[in-house]
Amino acid sequence: MKKRVGVFVCQCGTNIEANVDTEKVAEYARNLPGVVYSTTYKYMCSDPGQEMIRNAVKEQQLQQVVVASCSPRMHENTFRRAVEAGGLNGYLFEMVNIREQDSWVHHDRGEATRKAMDLVRMGVMKVLKNKPLNISTIPITKKALVVGGGIAGMQTALDIAEAGHPVILVEKEASIGGKMTQIDKTFPTMDCAA
Numbered sequence: 206m207k208k209r210v211g212v213f214v215c216q217c218g219t220n221i222e223a224n225v226d227t228e229k230v231a232e233y234a235r236n237l238p239g240v241v242y243s244t245t246y247k248y249m250c251s252d253p254g255q256e257m258i259r260n261a262v263k264e265q266q267l268q269q270v271v272v273a274s275c276s277p278r279m280h281e282n283t284f285r286r287a288v289e290a291g292g293l294n295g296y297l298f299e300m301v302n303i304r305e306q307d308s309w310v311h312h313d314r315g316e317a318t319r320k321a322m323d324l325v326r327m328g329v330m331k332v333l334k335n336k337p338l339n340i341s342t343i344p345i346t347k348k349a350l351v352v353g354g355g356i357a358g359m360q361t362a363l364d365i366a367e368a369g370h371p372v373i374l375v376e377k378e379a380s381i382g383g384k385m386t387q388i389d390k391t392f393p394t395m396d397c398a399a
């Protein structure tokens with residue numbers, strides 16, 4: 206697979222920039238193996254930020270993308286869509302968290318910048334090993350088998366049943382209830398365990 210990695214380092218206003226020298230991180234990334242393009246931007250998840258990624262994928266003929274910004278919980282899908290809109294498989298993308306795991310928890314700018322560099326380097330090494338993936342849809346039977354009729358199994362079976370799906374609960378003992386049935390009373394209410 207061709208190696209043409211693009212690295213995008215977000216400043217998140219001052220959320221990241223206050224504690225991480227993003228220009229330095231982008232400059233460092235430029236010298237990593239496979240990296241052909243590296244830049245910073247104030248708000249990478251904004252429309253112009255996403256457009257910047259889309260355009261760079263096309264214009265720089267990027268084959269892999271790393272975005273260093275916040276938690277993937279926030280914007281992994283946003284950036285995966287931007288990468289796809291540029292014409293690249295969305296799984297040739299890695300997101301590196303330099304906000305929650307770096308700028309928000311460290312207050313020495315030099316150390317936090319060095320950590321961001323490490324995280325970006327790990328992201329680049331990882332993305333170089335990524336393979337394109339395609340999402341497939343397969344039919345499933347919306348029915349569940351829960352093995353074990355203790356408290357956890359019973360509650361799981363009830364939750365699934367309440368969501369409207371048939372459940373089969375399997376228990377090897379003669380009765381359900383698991384360890385709970387061996388207890389007399391439960392603290393602090395002293396309710397009868399059974």
Ligand code: SF4
Nearest residue numbers: 215217248250274275
């Ligand atoms: S991508 Fe994340 S870190 Fe960057 S501006 Fe948006 S919320 Fe902030």
